[in-house]
Amino acid sequence: MHERSAYNEAVKSGQYEKVTGLLGKYDNVRRLWEDEVMRLFIQPYLDRMVDRKRKMREGLRILDLGCGSGDGYELLIGMKRGEAGLSNHANTAIEPGLLEFYKGIDLNPGLIAQAEAIYGRNPNMVFVEGNFNELDLDSEEPYDICLASYGTLSHNRLKQNARLLTKLAQNGRNGSLIVCDWLGRYSYEWQTLWSNDLDQEQWMDYLISYIYPEEERKHRELSSLDLALLSRREVLAIINSARRQSGVNIRMRKLFDRSVLVGRHIDTRDYNPHAQPLRQRVNSLFEPSIRTDLEGLLVSYVPKDGFHAVNEFYRMFGSSWNALVGYVIALLRHYDARKASPQPEVERHHPRALRMAMAEMRRLIATTHRSEMGDVRASIIEPGLGYALRELEMGLQRGMGCGHGLVAILELEKERAS
Ligand SMILES: C[S@@+](CC[C@H](N)C(=O)[O-])C[C@H]1O[C@@H](n2cnc3c(N)ncnc32)[C@H](O)[C@@H]1O
Numbered sequence: 001m002h003e004r005s006a007y008n009e010a011v012k013s014g015q016y017e018k019v020t021g022l023l024g025k026y027d028n029v030r031r032l033w034e035d036e037v038m039r040l041f042i043q044p045y046l047d048r049m050v051d052r053k054r055k056m057r058e059g060l061r062i063l064d065l066g067c068g069s070g071d072g073y074e075l076l077i078g079m080k081r082g083e084a085g086l087s088n089h090a091n092t093a094i095e096p097g098l099l100e101f102y103k104g105i106d107l108n109p110g111l112i113a114q115a116e117a118i119y120g121r122n123p124n125m126v127f128v129e130g131n132f133n134e135l136d137l138d139s140e141e142p143y144d145i146c147l148a149s150y151g152t153l154s155h156n157r158l159k160q161n162a163r164l165l166t167k168l169a170q171n172g173r174n175g176s177l178i179v180c181d182w183l184g185r186y187s188y189e190w191q192t193l194w195s196n197d198l199d200q201e202q203w204m205d206y207l208i209s210y211i212y213p214e215e216e217r218k219h220r221e222l223s224s225l226d227l228a229l230l231s232r233r234e235v236l237a238i239i240n241s242a243r244r245q246s247g248v249n250i251r252m253r254k255l256f257d258r259s260v261l262v263g264r265h266i267d268t269r270d271y272n273p274h275a276q277p278l279r280q281r282v283n284s285l286f287e288p289s290i291r292t293d294l295e296g297l298l299v300s301y302v303p304k305d306g307f308h309a310v311n312e313f314y315r316m317f318g319s320s321w322n323a324l325v326g327y328v329i330a331l332l333r334h335y336d337a338r339k340a341s342p343q344p345e346v347e348r349h350h351p352r353a354l355r356m357a358m359a360e361m362r363r364l365i366a367t368t369h370r371s372e373m374g375d376v377r378a379s380i381i382e383p384g385l386g387y388a389l390r391e392l393e394m395g396l397q398r399g400m401g402c403g404h405g406l407v408a409i410l411e412l413e414k415e416r417a418s
Helices: 002-012 028-056 071-077 109-119 158-171 188-193 214-219 232-246 278-286 308-336 352-368 376-396
Strands: 060-065 099-106 125-129 145-148 177-184 202-207 224-230 249-258 405-413
Touching: 028 060, 028 071, 028 177, 028 249, 028 278, 028 376, 028 405, 060 071, 071 099, 071 145, 099 109, 109 125, 158 177, 158 232, 188 202, 232 249, 232 405, 249 376, 278 376, 308 352, 308 376, 352 376
Parallel strands: 060 099, 060 145, 099 125, 145 177, 177 224
Antiparallel strands: 177 405, 202 224, 249 405
């Protein structure tokens, strides 16, 4: 009897649910690629802020716009200090006690309820059901970090974004960070929607179809939402407009493409018949104990007429991606053939980011190929390739709107006295 109730309790807790890294909102690409790319780009600015806060004995105040179930909090709390050594296990950037206040706001009551169920008992965390465009920030203390992550600002029109950014800039203090995130106008996964008319806002009917397995997707009736697709030029226009309206020097520290060729819709082909299921395959790379067909990772990009610069970027990126995957395939064959087949070469003309990624994979495979710690290909080499492809994206992206996400990290420059 006791046994039965113990299992029942465990099942009811929700902790017994089978989660997988291969599908769903929090798949491996979200956790190990997208969240980590965000963290790696934000890291130097957060480290600086944390040092400043410690010196002044102040806590951090965080505002999470379109917080979902507390995703912005999880993103930041998972940040690591840049300089932590290998022998140091305590490397979180925001140590316990440093968070003074977190406010998450979202229109969706279900997500707010989920956030409260997870974090509601924490006295310095508040979740509000409401519209972030209507926030009254005049009555609030300055925030140190404002986040609107994972396409959240694509819910707004350009002018609304400029007004929102103006309010955030007026509220913040010298050194405050604002992280803005839109859908990229030229992501390959929605190539049929590309348009060169930058004077028109470009919107899409976005389907959250990707969270279902392929078979189920075909039979489900799904509602869509309107989301804006942005390029670099439109992001710069929003920031310039907010700079003028607020009178605050909003410095753009970084503008980057995130999830180039591995966005959510690359697997669904809902908006591009040529798309290959690359996210699914990268999810498999990261999954321990599963081997991935590496040939299936090779990209064959189909260009679109009239988009010269974008086509040129994808050709460069796709050929570097393929060179790295091909290099790993050749290295594995080299070791299988007991070195009878030649070790593949790294060519001088390759971009630096590609040469670095190849060198990482060469070192990793050379040191692990004879290891007897289980299936090293599935559990060490393939995740290593996932990280190397992620590094390649970080090194080669140009912040043009060619990823699923186009992200800006902004820092406020205000008078010291403010
Ligand atoms: C793309 S999701 C991102 C969720 C979350 N930040 C994450 O990292 O996964 C966008 C979120 O913004 C919310 N949202 C959209 N427009 C909003 C608005 N005007 N005010 C408040 N929340 C909004 C949606 O309900 C949704 O939860």
